[in-house]
Amino acid sequence: MQIVYLPKTKKHFRQLDKKQISRIINAIELLPTTPDLGKQLVGKLRGKRSLRVWPYRVVYSLDQKQNLIIIEAVQHRKEVYR
Template sequence: MTYHLVLQAQAQKELDRVAPKEKKRIEMALDALEEDPFIGKKLSGEFQGIRSFRVWPYRILYEIKKKELFVFVIRIAHWQGAYKK
């Protein structure tokens, strides 16, 4: 079952700023998330309901909507700033 991937505006902006070499790896990771969005780590605390997928040195933060079969990518950020609001 394939999910539909939706990049939020913030995530798209962050992806556009990534270097081409790393952007390709991130795009491959996004393809993997469409196939199996549950491969990422569940976050807790203030990030409950959000998952994180690691593409060193970046983190892809996303939310899964199971009923609608959507994956909403919230952020694509360097690991040092990924969890800042």
């Protein structure tokens, strides 16, 4: 599976320091081999998954038809679900 970042996600990365970015990228790179690694979300985020990289969350969705992992948000756990 190929990883695709939405434009707003790139803005989220600019707010983080290099160490945090490195940890998050390492976690995201695990997704092509284990795309169901993250927790299935409910409510308004139904159909998306959340990967924990404390204290941040990576919200992503899977497009099985196009074989894509779409990274939709990378934010602090207190902000990401708002």
